[in-house]
Amino acid sequence: MDWxxxxxxxxxxxxxxxxxxxxxxxxxxxxKMLAGKTGGKVIGLLIGQDNGQAAAVSAPFAAQVxxxxxxxxxxxxxDAFVLxxxxxxxxxxxxxxxxxxxxxxxxxxxxxxARLETAGIQDVIALxxxxxxxxxxVPLYGGTILxxxxxxxxxxxxxxxxxxxxxPLAGSPGEITAFPVEVSAGDFSVKVRETVREIAQQADxxxxxxxxxxxxxxxxxxxxxLVEQLAQVLGGVVGAxxxxxxxxxxxxxxxxxxxxxxxxxxxxxACGVSGAAQHLSxxxxxxxxxxxxxxxxxxxxxVADVGIVGDAVQVIPAMIAEIQARREG
Amino acid sequence: xxxxxxxxxxxxxxxxxxxxxxAQEPDLEGITPVVNPFDTYALExxxxxKEAAGGSVTVLTxxxxxxxxxxxxxxxxxxxxxxxxxxxxxxxxxxxGNGRLLAAAIQKLQAEGRAFDVILCGREATDxxxxxxxxxxxxxxxxxVICDGVELTATEPGLLVKQETEDxxxxxxAPVPCLITVNKPAYDPRYPTIKSKLAARKAAxxxxxxxxxxxxxxxxxxxxxGLREPVRRRTGVKLQEESCADAAAKALAMMVQAKAL
Numbered sequence: 001m002d003w004x005x006x007x008x009x010x011x012x013x014x015x016x017x018x019x020x021x022x023x024x025x026x027x028x029x030x031x032k033m034l035a036g037k038t039g040g041k042v043i044g045l046l047i048g049q050d051n052g053q054a055a056a057v058s059a060p061f062a063a064q065v066x067x068x069x070x071x072x073x074x075x076x077x078x079d080a081f082v083l084x085x086x087x088x089x090x091x092x093x094x095x096x097x098x099x100x101x102x103x104x105x106x107x108x109x110x111x112x113x114a115r116l117e118t119a120g121i122q123d124v125i126a127l128x129x130x131x132x133x134x135x136x137x138v139p140l141y142g143g144t145i146l147x148x149x150x151x152x153x154x155x156x157x158x159x160x161x162x163x164x165x166x167x168p169l170a171g172s173p174g175e176i177t178a179f180p181v182e183v184s185a186g187d188f189s190v191k192v193r194e195t196v197r198e199i200a201q202q203a204d205x206x207x208x209x210x211x212x213x214x215x216x217x218x219x220x221x222x223x224x225x226l227v228e229q230l231a232q233v234l235g236g237v238v239g240a241x242x243x244x245x246x247x248x249x250x251x252x253x254x255x256x257x258x259x260x261x262x263x264x265x266x267x268x269x270a271c272g273v274s275g276a277a278q279h280l281s282x283x284x285x286x287x288x289x290x291x292x293x294x295x296x297x298x299x300x301x302x303v304a305d306v307g308i309v310g311d312a313v314q315v316i317p318a319m320i321a322e323i324q325a326r327r328e329g
Numbered sequence: 330x331x332x333x334x335x336x337x338x339x340x341x342x343x344x345x346x347x348x349x350x351x352a353q354e355p356d357l358e359g360i361t362p363v364v365n366p367f368d369t370y371a372l373e374x375x376x377x378x379k380e381a382a383g384g385s386v387t388v389l390t391x392x393x394x395x396x397x398x399x400x401x402x403x404x405x406x407x408x409x410x411x412x413x414x415x416x417x418x419x420x421x422x423x424x425x426g427n428g429r430l431l432a433a434a435i436q437k438l439q440a441e442g443r444a445f446d447v448i449l450c451g452r453e454a455t456d457x458x459x460x461x462x463x464x465x466x467x468x469x470x471x472x473x474v475i476c477d478g479v480e481l482t483a484t485e486p487g488l489l490v491k492q493e494t495e496d497x498x499x500x501x502x503a504p505v506p507c508l509i510t511v512n513k514p515a516y517d518p519r520y521p522t523i524k525s526k527l528a529a530r531k532a533a534x535x536x537x538x539x540x541x542x543x544x545x546x547x548x549x550x551x552x553x554x555g556l557r558e559p560v561r562r563r564t565g566v567k568l569q570e571e572s573c574a575d576a577a578a579k580a581l582a583m584m585v586q587a588k589a590l
Contacts, residue, residue: 076492076499079473103494107476110461114425114468119549122459135554141346141456145355146559149551190473191502193489198497234590253496258342258455259513267589277345284562288589290580296567305565306583308576318573322581323590
């Protein structure tokens, strides 16, 4: 592969509450793989109003951390973020630009691709360096088909799915450099008026080892509490399907599926979940799947290691009793 | 408000798509093409905005003749007019090429007297889910973009957008013209009535030939090396016991044996 004069790998490290987000840090691992091929270095890019803490956390995982800091980079001011990213690309002339596959990561990379006339590779789940060019695997049709692609156009621009790359090993901290961007909040016509947080503590589905999920079959908010109870007994995280969320039984940060979170816990227990394609695409990566549903034809049973045909409202208490009996016995 | 909704036909995403046996091709036979669900939310949002603020809703799509069906479906649920851009030979996934095509068609319609205030797109299409078309179309048109809008309110002189975030929402204001990508709002798209369906079936969908448009060009493409299916989960055991206690006991025994617990 002809890298031209491009060697370094630029990684946009999105932040949340002063910390780099998981998929951003994981992208540094993919960046290291690519840098091994190009002979370049990994450069992290932070964009925000106060990057100090995130820079310190990220530095052990990159050769250099660029900090674009300023009042213009408030949460939601995506135009400013795209500008900073574009300028960082101009400055570092990277072989590849990576970001976590989040709404912000997707927006800034898509817009960057338009400005650079390059093809973006979104929601990467695997990267192979066996060939002459990097080969990227992306899901199609909700993940029932996987596509392997390569791109000749540089820089490569890709967003990486959370949990598909391991967190990088720490090394000696890279240099943290201020990256000045000529910008002020007034430069852009889109204005952020208000940011409201409705969910105090988001469910961490993506790191969960155990998930107990409830669907429409739970029937009511009162019954859904059984799902929460089982999750608590097992030390797991509560998951949910879209119908359960739209019924108001649980907040949307618990959604597992194509429009929610893609999860891969060691144990997934689906209660009153029918197994619609959009939900399955979110959890088929689970280690061991248990399904409880009254309908023996429910598609969820096709992906379950053990299925119980029955009313989850009755079965869950029986499971909890059995778990507690085993613990005592 | 003059509203434009860009739509795309996708395979019905409630059906799992598999590879054709022994072939490097998705098997889409027998899967009904539908308007991308996120585009249907965009359309519903546009129609509600029209109902609140006045104006009209135009639908635009690029594709083969059959794509007119999607346009007609939109006409049956509140769109006033629809156009098909035909004759472009673009590779699937060529979002920049597609963006330029749509932009050129939009500019042609605007030259003919339509001045769109807001262009709406679904946040992503369920077949590829790259989510690039909306933001890239905005870049090509040189207009502001706000992604993941779930509620739109016409203000004078712009648009107030409620943007869904992971843990809540943001309120943003944009001038018009602007482009909004849409995520699922609190409501479902309306259903057609028999009357509106019949009317839509009879409606004309004017075709804009790609070769009459200027400023179009294919974009850089990814090269597909191969398609494969992920390793499929083997169907396990289905327990149908008399008592829940029996079922629970058996299930837990299996989970323990499998070291899942």
